[in-house]
Amino acid sequence: MAMRAIFYVAIVLVLTGTAPSESNMEGAALYALRRAVKDPGNVLQSWDPTLVNPCTWFHVTCDADNRVTRLDLGNAKLSGHLVPDLGKLEKLQYLELYMNNLAGRIPEELDGLKSLVSLDLFSNNLTGPIPPSLSKLSKLKFLRLNNNRLTGRIPRELTKLENLKILNVSNNNLCGTIPASGSLSKFSEGSFADNPRLEGPELIGFVRYDTDRE
Template sequence: MTPITATRTLSIAAAVLTAMIMSSFMEPVAAANRDVDALTALRKGLRDPDGALTNWDPSLVHDPCTWFHVTCDGANRVTRLDLAKHRLSGPLAPELGQLDQLQYLEIYGNNIQGQIPSELGGLTNLISLDLQDNSISGPIPAALGNIKSLKFLRVNHNRLTGPIPRELAGLPNLRVADFSSNNLCGTIPASGALKSIPPSRCVELRLPPIHGFDHDVHFAGNPRLHQGGSYVPNC
């Protein structure tokens, strides 16, 4: 190898190494920026009379880990939103689906309106989705069935309509699901986490232990929801 060739080889190797190092720094920054964008979109759509989101302003502090009611992991990625009972009103932003490290989304006890964004189905690390006691309307997105990590799903006391998506019955880790006090209709999916509900318990809303662990599934307050018969995707 001539000196010129060796020099060129070293230069190329150095350039590749530099690019790899820069990429390793830029990737976490880009991910954190997506978290900021998602939270900013949520805040812009909400009315916040109690000032719970006062410091959610990237023009002042760009680090969402310092914002009220936000928890992050060691990589400065958002893992938890605790926004319960702050009198928030308005829609849930579809951009919340960008929070790919989110584990807990707790927005219960507000006056959230509009529909549940189907983009939430992209939250593949989510453990708890608690939207109870709001004014959310429309259908339950079938995309929530993509969240295989989900253990707790609470959408009770809203204005949800349509059937319970069959995809939710395939959630392998689901332990608690509360659909009560909505306007859901059709047949309860008779499989997976929602199966083996005795008809007499459909009103009492508690599913007995199955497969060695306890499930807690609630359906009351949905007069058009019933058990038995073929599953119909529309009602």
């Protein structure tokens, strides 16, 4: 009986137009991040989950359809960890969380960010491997994971990122050899520097490119 009641409530919500909208669900995803971090500077104070959508929150940018396209929280003194819920932001183009004190793993669920152009997580305390699932971000141009404590191999799957212009995984604890095929073949040694356990024989013959963001 309880399950039947829940079913009827769901039908009523849909028919009355009060079912959660996409912007509501994106707000819930962002609020999950707020709950997972400590915010001593109160930069997330405006993130009120009772609002219709998150487009009025500081550091959040939306498009004309009230879909979240940008999250700017670089150098915000945040600590805590990333949440898988961020992968629900299907229209997000820029995820800027650099220069904080975030720890833990990079969620594999970030592969849901199908519109992502820039992933900036540099200068945190992130650990664990680079998720191979990031190779599904076909629009990705900027991937900066440097100055963390990441371990494991550089996923060979990342060579599939044909639009990648900037890559920086330096200053981590990565190991193995550097994939030299596909999109990774155009990056210089500087993109991989200061990983003591990383071997680089595949770097021979690399073309040097300027790795500063355009």
